Structures are given as structure tokens and as C-alpha cells.
Amino acid sequence: MDTAVDVKPLDRHGMARRLAADIPEGWVVNLGIGIPTLVSDHVPPEREVIFQSENGVIGVGPAPASEDEDLWLINAGKQLVTLRPGGSFVSQSDSFALIRGGHLDLCVLGAFEVAENGDIANWAVSSNEKAPAVGGAMDLAAGAKRLWAIMEHTTKDGRPRLVRRCSYPLTALGVVSRVYTNLAVLDVTPEGFVVREMVPGLTPEALQARTEAKLRFAA
Numbered sequence: 001m002d003t004a005v006d007v008k009p010l011d012r013h014g015m016a017r018r019l020a021a022d023i024p025e026g027w028v029v030n031l032g033i034g035i036p037t038l039v040s041d042h043v044p045p046e047r048e049v050i051f052q053s054e055n056g057v058i059g060v061g062p063a064p065a066s067e068d069e070d071l072w073l074i075n076a077g078k079q080l081v082t083l084r085p086g087g088s089f090v091s092q093s094d095s096f097a098l099i100r101g102g103h104l105d106l107c108v109l110g111a112f113e114v115a116e117n118g119d120i121a122n123w124a125v126s127s128n129e130k131a132p133a134v135g136g137a138m139d140l141a142a143g144a145k146r147l148w149a150i151m152e153h154t155t156k157d158g159r160p161r162l163v164r165r166c167s168y169p170l171t172a173l174g175v176v177s178r179v180y181t182n183l184a185v186l187d188v189t190p191e192g193f194v195v196r197e198m199v200p201g202l203t204p205e206a207l208q209a210r211t212e213a214k215l216r217f218a219a
Contacts, residue, residue: 003079007201009182015150017042019029019180020110025047027096027105030054030140032122033077034110035150040081052104054136056095059087076136080183097135100144107144109137111176113166116192116213118176120149121168141172153181153210160212161192162186183207186215194218 003041010108016038023043024031029049031037041062051060053075060075061082068082075081090098091174098104107132111122120141123134141147162179179186184207185197195217198207 007199015039015180015182024193028052028103030104030107032109036108036110037077039108052164053097056090056092058090058155059084063086090173096139098137102143106142107140107147109149111149113163113168114149114170114176114179115163118174118188119166120171120176121166124169137171141175147175148178149176150180153183155168160210163212191216
């Protein structure tokens with residue numbers, strides 16, 4: 001990071017907390033594997049947000065305390081979860097009917113790359129990669145009313161993840177409407193990425209230097 005200013009990127013929970021703050025009351029939300037699963041830990045109990053998991057859990061709560069773990073209660077990523085009051089279990093076919101029927105207000109997915117036109121690549125870094133498979137991400141990207149991506153702004157070796165065009169195998173075309181990174185919150189618009197918020201101390205020039213795509217900055 002920049003040596004001239006004190007810039008502290010968000011950690012994984014910080015990113016999830018920031019995204020959780022933007023989910024409106026009453027939305028039905030699917031959380032993808034990875035950082036997205038942390039989002040349910042940061043929605044206050046008094047706010048009604050219904051989290052759905054592809055494996056048939058409706059009403060997913062935060063991660064359990066060690067003394068409250070139920071080995072039979074897991075999400076699609078095989079992580080232990082809790083069930084909010086009123087939660088239920090359904091068959092996987094019913095779960096995907098909810099997804100494909102357009103009943104999700106929001107899907108939150110992790111990503112390897114997001115392009116300035118909203119394309120997302122989140123399941124493989126090479127066309128020759130045999131695992132992991134794309135899973136339910138294509139159904140979610142096509143079926144949800146909106147898709148937000150949450151991701152580190154750059155790779156571990158500093159390469160940008162917000163790009164002009166994705167170089168990895170695509171999950172879906174033009175579906176991402178907002179991106180949350182450890183450095184910024186950005187909307188995907190017809191004109192490309194528009195930065196709505198940055199972590200304290202970060203300058204527009206420094207953020208652009210870490211982004212391949214051209215950035216525009218909201219007033």
C-alpha cells in the first residue's frame with residue numbers, strides 16, 4: 001500500500017460487514033462460497049434478511065458458537081451454520097426453483113475478476129482447470145434480481161481484479177451491479193466502474209493504480 005498515507009484495507013470480516021450494511025430489510029439473499037458466507041454474521045438480529053443456501057436451507061443465521069454446533073446443519077460450502085427463527089429446510093430441487101424462478105432479491109458472489117461491463121469470472125483461473133466446477137453460480141447469476149461481488153481488489157502479487165475484460169473463464173455476462181473490495185465500493189454502470197466509497201487515506205490515483213479498468217468517481 002501507499003507509504004505516504006496511512007491506508008488500512010478492510011479484512012474479510014470488514015468487507016462482509018460493509019456489504020451487510022447495504023442489504024435492505026426483507027430481502028431474500030443467497031451467499032456464495034468464501035467471503036460472502038461471512039455476510040450473515042454481520043446482519044443485526046433485529047433486521048429481517050432471509051438468507052438462502054442452494055443445498056436447501058432458508059433462513060440461514062450466523063456461524064454457531066462452538067457449543068451450539070449442529071453437524072447436520074451446513075450451508076452449500078459445507079460450513080456449519082445456524083437457523084434463524086422461522087427458518088426451514090427444503091429439497092434441493094425446490095431450492096433451485098426459488099433461484100431459477102427469480103425470487104432472490106440479491107446474490108453475493110466472490111470473484112476472481114469483474115469487468116467494467118459487469119461480466120464476472122469466479123470459478124476457474126484457466127480453461128484447463130478441472131476443479132472446482134462452476135456449481136450453482138451460473139444459476140444464481142442468471143436467476144437473482146441483482147448480483148453484488150465481494151473480493152480483494154488485487155491478487156496476492158498485486159495484479160488488478162477489476163479489469164476491462166475478464167481473462168478467466170466467465171461465469172455470466174453483464175450481471176454484476178456492485179462490487180465491494182477491501183479498498184472501495186464501486187457501482188457497475190453503462191459508463192463503467194463508478195467509485196462510491198474508498199477506505200480512509202486512499203487517494204483516487206492510488207485506487208486507479210490498482211485497477212486495470214478506467215475508474216470514475218462519484219461526487
